[in-house]
Ligand code: ADP
C-alpha cells in the first residue's frame with residue numbers, strides 16, 4: 174500500500190515526539206508499505222513566527238509572511254528525516270517546491286493548482302520514505318506560498334490524491350472526530366465514521382481538527398481519509414461517502430468558531446447596486462464573508478451587518494474605508510468579541526424542529542442570538558464570545574449527543 178501520514182503540531186511538538194513519529198513511520202514502512210509523511214511545524218511555532226512579524230508591523234507583506242511561516246515545517250521535516258535515517262530507514266525531506274506543489278499567488282492562503290509528484294515518485298521508487306514540509310507550495314513566480322492556517326492537512330490530502338495513495342492518515346492530539354470539541358465538552362463521543370459533507374460543514378464552521386479545504390479536496394478526489402491520534406494505536410474516524418454510513422443521526426456534531434468578527438455598517442445609501450459594490454470589493458480583496466444581514470431601509474439609508482474571519486478584518490476595514498470616503502456609508506463598527514456556534518447533521522434534511530430546538534436552548538440559558546443562518550444540514554448562530562462554551566455544552570446536551 175501507499176500511505177500518506179500527516180503529523181500535526183502537537184505530534185511533532187518536541188524532539189521526543191519527533192522520535193515517536195519516526196518510530197511509527199518506520200513501523201508502517203517495515204510492514205511493507207510505501208510511505209509519504211507530511212509534517213506540521215512544532216506546536217506554537219507558527220503563532221510564534223506570526224508574533225515576530227507583528228513585532229515589526231501590524232500589516233506585514235504577505236510574501237514575507239509566507240517566507241517566514243514556511244520555515245517552521247522545514248525544521249520538523251528535516252529533523253524527522255534525520256531521525257529516520259539514524260534508525261536505518263532511508264528517508265529524504267522535501268520542501269513544498271521540491272515536492273512539486275504548485276499554487277496560485279494568493280499569499281497566506283494560496284490554492285494548490287497542481288502537483289507534479291515526480292520527485293516524490295522517484296524517491297519512493299528508490300525505497301525512500303518521503304518527508305514533506307506541509308502547509309507550503311510555490312507560485313508560478315517561484316515564491317514560496319502557504320496554504321492557510323491548518324494547511325498541512327491540505328498538503329497531505331493533495332499529495333494522497335496526486336500519488337493515488339490507498340490511505341491518508343491525519344495524526345493529531347485527539348483520537349478522531351468527536352460530536353464536538355472534546356476539550357470543551359468532555360462528554361463528547363468519538364464517531365466511527367462521518368460523511369465528507371458533514372465533516373466539511375464542521376470544519377468550515379470552526380472544528381479545526383481538519384482544515385476545511387482538505388475535506389473538500391478529499392471528497393472531490395475520493396481520498397480515504399482517517400483521523401487518529403499519534404499517542405496510541407486506538408482506531409480513529411473514517412471520513413467517507415454518505416452511502417457508507419449506516420446510522421444517520423439527526424445531528425452529528427456541534428462546531429464552535431471563535432475566529433469570527435462582525436462588521437456593522439450604518440447609514441448605507443439605500444440604492445440598487447450598493448450591496449453588489451460592497452461585496453464585490455470585499456471579494457476582490459479576498460475577504461471571506463459569512464453571514465449577512467441587511468435591515469429594512471428607511472429615509473434612504475439602510476444597515477448591513479456581516480461576519481468575516483478575524484484574519485480578514487484588516488482587509489475588510491480597508492474596503493469599508495473607501496466607501497466611507499465616498500459617503501456611501503456613514504458609520505462603521507467592528508466587534509471581535511463574538512463567536513459562531515453551529516449544529517450539523519445530514520439527518521436535518523428530513524426533519525423539522527431542529528433549528529427551533531437550538532433557539533429555545535439558547536433562550537433557556539439567556540443567551541442572546543445576534544445572527545442566524547441555516548442550510549439543509551446546518552444551523553449557525555452568532556452570539557457573544559463569553560457564552561461560547563456554555564452554548565456548545567447546552568446544545569450538546571439538548572440533542573443528547575452524549576448518549
Ligand atoms: P494538529 O496540530 O494535529 O493539526 P489541531 O489543533 O489543528 O491539531 O486540531 C486538533 C484539535 O481540534 C483537537 O485538539 C480539538 O481540540 C479540536 N477539535 C475541534 N472540534 C473537534 C471535533 N469535533 N473532534 C475532535 N477534535 C476537535
Ligand code: ASP
Pocket residue numbers: 181182213214219220245307308321322323324325326
Ligand atoms: N503550522 C501551520 C499552522 O499552524 C499549518 C498546520 O499546522 O497545519 O497553521
Ligand code: MG
Pocket residue numbers: 181323326381382383384
Ligand atoms: Mg491542524
